[in-house]
Amino acid sequence: xxxxxxxxxxxxxxxxxxxxxxxxxxxxxxxxxxxxxxxxxxxxxxxxxxxxxxxxxxxxxxxxxxxxxxxxxxxxxxxxxxxxxxxxxxxxxxxxxxxxxxxxxxxxxxxxxxxxxxxxxxxxxxxxxxxxxxxxxxxxxxxxxxxxxxxxxxxxxxxxxxxxxxxxxxxxxxxxxxxxxxxxxxxxxxxxxxxxxxxxxxxxxxxxxxxxxxxxxxxxxxxxxxxxxxxxxxxxxxxxxxxxxxxxxxxxxxxxxxxxxxxxxxxxxxxxxxxxxxxxxxxxxxxxxxxxxxxxxxxxxx
Amino acid sequence: xxxxxxxxxxxxxxxxxxxxxxxxxxxxxxxxxxxxxxxxxxxxxxxxxxxxxxxxxxxxxxxxxxxxxxxxxxxxxxxxxxxxxxxxxxxxxxxxxxxxxxxxxxxxxxxxxxxxxxxxxxxxxxxxxxxxxxxxxxxxxxxxxxxxxxxxxxxxxxxxxxxxxxxxxxxxxxxxxxxxxxxxxxxxxxxxxxxxxxxxxxxxxxxxxxxxxxxxxxxxxxxxxxxxxxxxxxxxxxxxxxxxxxxxxxxxxxxxxxxxxxxxxxxxxxxxxxxxxxxxxxxxxxxxxxxxxxxxxxxxxxxxxxxxxxxxxxxxxxxxxxxxxxxxxxxxx
Numbered sequence: 001x002x003x004x005x006x007x008x009x010x011x012x013x014x015x016x017x018x019x020x021x022x023x024x025x026x027x028x029x030x031x032x033x034x035x036x037x038x039x040x041x042x043x044x045x046x047x048x049x050x051x052x053x054x055x056x057x058x059x060x061x062x063x064x065x066x067x068x069x070x071x072x073x074x075x076x077x078x079x080x081x082x083x084x085x086x087x088x089x090x091x092x093x094x095x096x097x098x099x100x101x102x103x104x105x106x107x108x109x110x111x112x113x114x115x116x117x118x119x120x121x122x123x124x125x126x127x128x129x130x131x132x133x134x135x136x137x138x139x140x141x142x143x144x145x146x147x148x149x150x151x152x153x154x155x156x157x158x159x160x161x162x163x164x165x166x167x168x169x170x171x172x173x174x175x176x177x178x179x180x181x182x183x184x185x186x187x188x189x190x191x192x193x194x195x196x197x198x199x200x201x202x203x204x205x206x207x208x209x210x211x212x213x214x215x216x217x218x219x220x221x222x223x224x225x226x227x228x229x230x231x232x233x234x235x236x237x238x239x240x241x242x243x244x245x246x247x248x249x250x251x252x253x254x255x256x257x258x259x260x261x262x263x264x265x266x267x268x269x270x271x272x273x274x275x276x277x278x279x280x281x282x283x284x285x286x287x288x289x290x291x292x293x294x295x296x297x298x299x300x301x302x
Numbered sequence: 303x304x305x306x307x308x309x310x311x312x313x314x315x316x317x318x319x320x321x322x323x324x325x326x327x328x329x330x331x332x333x334x335x336x337x338x339x340x341x342x343x344x345x346x347x348x349x350x351x352x353x354x355x356x357x358x359x360x361x362x363x364x365x366x367x368x369x370x371x372x373x374x375x376x377x378x379x380x381x382x383x384x385x386x387x388x389x390x391x392x393x394x395x396x397x398x399x400x401x402x403x404x405x406x407x408x409x410x411x412x413x414x415x416x417x418x419x420x421x422x423x424x425x426x427x428x429x430x431x432x433x434x435x436x437x438x439x440x441x442x443x444x445x446x447x448x449x450x451x452x453x454x455x456x457x458x459x460x461x462x463x464x465x466x467x468x469x470x471x472x473x474x475x476x477x478x479x480x481x482x483x484x485x486x487x488x489x490x491x492x493x494x495x496x497x498x499x500x501x502x503x504x505x506x507x508x509x510x511x512x513x514x515x516x517x518x519x520x521x522x523x524x525x526x527x528x529x530x531x532x533x534x535x536x537x538x539x540x541x542x543x544x545x546x547x548x549x550x551x552x553x554x555x556x557x558x559x560x561x562x563x564x565x566x567x568x569x570x571x572x573x574x575x576x577x578x579x580x581x582x583x584x585x586x587x588x589x590x591x592x593x594x595x596x597x598x599x600x601x602x603x604x605x606x607x608x609x610x611x612x613x614x615x616x617x618x619x620x621x622x623x624x625x626x627x628x629x630x631x632x633x634x635x
Contacts, residue, residue: 026455027412193408197468200366201422201475202395215412 041291118178126186219296349526541618
């Protein structure tokens with residue numbers, strides 16, 4: 001091909017009529033738009049907001065404290081005692097509201113510890129790679145090989161039975177999932193050209209890891225955290241039901257169910273209410289988590 | 303094109319015997335770049351061609367120290383940067399940059415165009431936030447995008463526009479030398495021309511040097527002052543772009559050029575195509591002697607034993623034994 005032919009082929013100069021018709025959306029705006037379209041997730045979120053508000057402010061609006069023992073024991077549902085009273089004459093509704101505080105805070109604290117620790121651990125293992133990665137991931141395998149209940153029981157033995165011990169125990173036994181998810185995402189993202197671009201531009205390791213790798217892992221991280229909350233609530237409830245969790249007079253939902261167990265044949269509703277609280281909250285969290293998963297996945301448009 | 307060819311003194315970039323290998327399982331080594339020596343002058347474009355897997359991109363990345371070189375030297379503007387630490391490399395990062403192949407993968411999808419273009423200046427602490435913003439505005443104009451594109455995200459742009467965002471990011475540091483790693487191979491033909499024109503315009507305005515990696519010989523011939531042809535990690539022919547394109551000497555270059563399509567059907571019919579036998583050998587198990595010996599139509603016995611040097615022949619360097627001083631019958635004076 002001659003020079004002139006080539007020039008002709010190259011001539012069409014860049015036309016400056018390019019414009020983008022759709023409104024610009026940030027990542028979060030797009031996620032919110034998709035989330036809003038998901039009815040189940042939306043219902044889940046409304047329920048969650050309600051549960052959290054009830055846990056925060058509900059006890060102030062009630063005439064009784066969670067340990068007030070009223071004369072009428074095992075009272076049925078009434079306008080004064082919405083869910084009745086238990087065998088010591090304590091208002092079950094009020095105890096469930098207080099229980100929500102404990103159950104939710106165990107869930108949130110465990111999720112936040114997982115978020116921070118799991119993200120950093122997985123991020124570093126995935127980014128550095130090589131021998132350090134192998135070492136860190138084998139440690140994860142070892143922690144995985146011990147049943148989670150054992151951690152909680154051991155920590156209870158060491159620090160005494162308290163909410164804090166339960167939180168620590170649950171956190172220790174559940175951050176590995178987050179670490180693995182973050183690690184695998186970081187590993188595939190670091191092979192992308194934009195990571196190399198950041199390196200060539202002179203970006204330092206922490207900048208590359210946080211601004212380029214972890215920011216792009218935000219979706220899976222948020223979903224994992226959201227699903228970790230109900231998991232921690234469930235673990236706590238189950239431990240309390242077995243009697244190794246939170247003890248009297250404080251009450252989580254698991255403890256309430258455990259307390260009512262002895263009377264299950266006579267007053268079944270006393271067990272049903274705390275269990276309903278657990279179920280509804282966990283369902284709500286799972287719906288929200290599932291909705292976030294779809295909303296934060298850039299490949300899914302609607 | 304030829305007005306830029308005049309250059310004096312030390313070249314901007316010189317690599318000598320540059321070698322990069324990757325260890326693979328079984329204790330073997332994969333030589334991606336094998337003893338490559340070449341230069342890029344100021345304001346000059348060196349085009350690198352070769353089929354996929356021949357080590358073009360690895361060479362570009364090794365020059366920018368994305369991969370640590372195993373042997374050889376990289377000399378930039380008179381300074382040996384081969385062994386510089388990542389920190390000491392920083393001032394050179396400002397001057398040596400890269401444009402990437404895949405405009406879809408080379409921009410962080412979570413950052414706005416403005417953030418992407420500003421980031422290099424933030425990393426190198428250039429200017430104040432306000433002056434950086436002004437610079438972003440200016441660069442957006444230079445690459446032919448609009449000011450309101452700054453707040454948008456990469457996924458809202460076409461491939462060609464994204465490539466121009468990448469170019470703007472590269473220009474933010476005002477580099478002297480850019481490795482263009484197949485910057486147009488992922489784009490439509492009409493968009494390729496835009497990006498090539500943009501690169502040429504920027505070169506004229508700023509006196510930049512390019513190492514232009516591509517497999518489209520036509521395009522490389524058009525944009526380059528010099529051409530280097532790579533095969534299996536080796537540089538096999540290196541010299542003036544026009545000379546090599548019109549009168550290739552290495553059998554591999556000849557085959558490569560004979561394979562490039564010709565637009566005119568009449569001359570296409572007359573054109574003699576060299577069909578190469580066999581496959582590219584695995585870089586893990588290269589043939590002894592000349593790497594091209596297994597497929598070369600002019601292969602001789604000695605080719606299978608001796609690895610040819612780069613011989614001076616017809617105003618260029620060729621790594622083929624038929625041009626060795628011995629074969630030419632030239633005796634030293």
